[in-house]
Amino acid sequence: MRGVLRPDGAAGRFTLARHPPDGDLAPFVDYYWIVRWDLGEEPPYEQSILPHPCVHLAFEAGGAAVYGIDTKIFTRRLTGQGKVLGVRFRPGCFRPFSPRAISRLNDTVVPAASLLGRGVASANEAVMAAGTDEEMISVAAGLLREIRPPRDRVAEQVAAMVERISADLGIRRVADLTEAFGWPERKLQRVFSEYVGVSPKWVMRRARLHEAALRASSGEAVDWATLAKDLGYADQSHLTRDFTTTIGTPPARYTASA
Secondary structure, three states: OOOOOOOOOOOOOOOEEEOOOOOOOOOOOOOOOEEEEOOOOOOOOEEOOOOOOOOOOEEEOOEEEEOOOOOOOOEEEEEEEEEEEEEEOHHHHHHHHHOOOOHHHHOOEEOHHHHHHHHHHHHHHHHOOOOHHHHHHHHHHHHHHHHOOOOOHHHHHHHHHHHHHHHHOOOOOHHHHHHHHOOHHHHHHHHHHHHHHHHHHHHHHHHHHHHHHHHHHHOOOOOOHHHHHHOOOOOHHHHHHHHHHOOOOOHHHHHHOO
């Protein structure tokens, strides 16, 4: 589970299911995710996430909310029993739904009705009352179809760029992105701020950290010097500093705990 920190500790505490969108919503939605948990009398459990550059719409007991990009670690506290249905939008593809630049949503949680209209409240009630994943997703998809804006060519181009960065860790500089897609650097910076919410350099750095955290959680020995080189860091100390600053634990200690 890329982005879920210490997934070994998460096992048995909650379940996570992911479902692809129907074709008509695929230009906007990356996937739906559903988390269910039942801790019974166990103490609360906190799960930390290393966020991706994606906006999420979450349907939950306290009401539906839009989660902007967390530029640091996101931690969710689970208690008792519950469930959440999330809609993960493709990078940049929540912008057509939003009246404001996505960078203004960073590190914030906004009541979904303030951005998506009054229909969100009844949809949230229906999602919470639904018994199966399919029923929950059907409600969310119905809401999105009601409020769906026209397709945005720029949003889809930006999504392709972010997906390329995540898939090709050889793209390490903004100049690499400029060369691959033909956009001047100034335009990249401006459009990423408006559509994605963060800079291209932030996306590249986060993609490297996702890979490092995934390797560290694998249970296998990690050659950190080699990994630092593979990920484009100047040396192991740069990777260690970046990992520790963002995740809060030095990579070697993180690996040992995994």
